[in-house]
């Protein structure tokens with residue numbers, strides 16, 4: 001049992017059994033393979049997006065998001081504004097305890113600059129079901145240029161545990177055909 005000391009006091013000089021060595025080697029090799037797969041998926045998997053990060057002031061970011069909502073809101077869903085920003089524009093998505101605000105509506109095959117920032121703690125942007133993931137760190141804006149290639153309704157979930165309401169932090173993105 002791990003609670004009691006090892007029988008040999010100089011335990012680190014014992015030879016490692018061959019089977020354990022093989023397992024270490026397999027795990028290490030697999031780790032290396034997955035490391036290079038990250039680079040491969042960036043190009044081939046279309047999931048690890050190229051992103052930019054900028055230091056921001058949360059209050060100023062919130063003002064920009066509010067201005068976008070005031071200008072381009074098209075309807076409301078359960079108290080949440082739905083925004084249809086013009087193609088090519090800068091779009092702002094706020095992550096905060098515990099919501100993604102607002103709901104965004106993009107046009108298919110149009111390009112947007114999506115800025116995502118947290119107003120409080122660290123959150124994880126996870127677009128479902130396409131599985132695009134971005135870490136959202138407080139004090140920074142994560143920016144991706146995106147061009148939706150399929151229309152439909154997409155869910156945004158938080159995949160970074162952020163407290164008691166974490167599981168309710170669900171947002172929405174629509175992609176509509178023009």
Ligand SMILES: [Cu+2]
Pocket residue numbers: 123124158159160161162163166167169
């Ligand atoms: Cu969370």
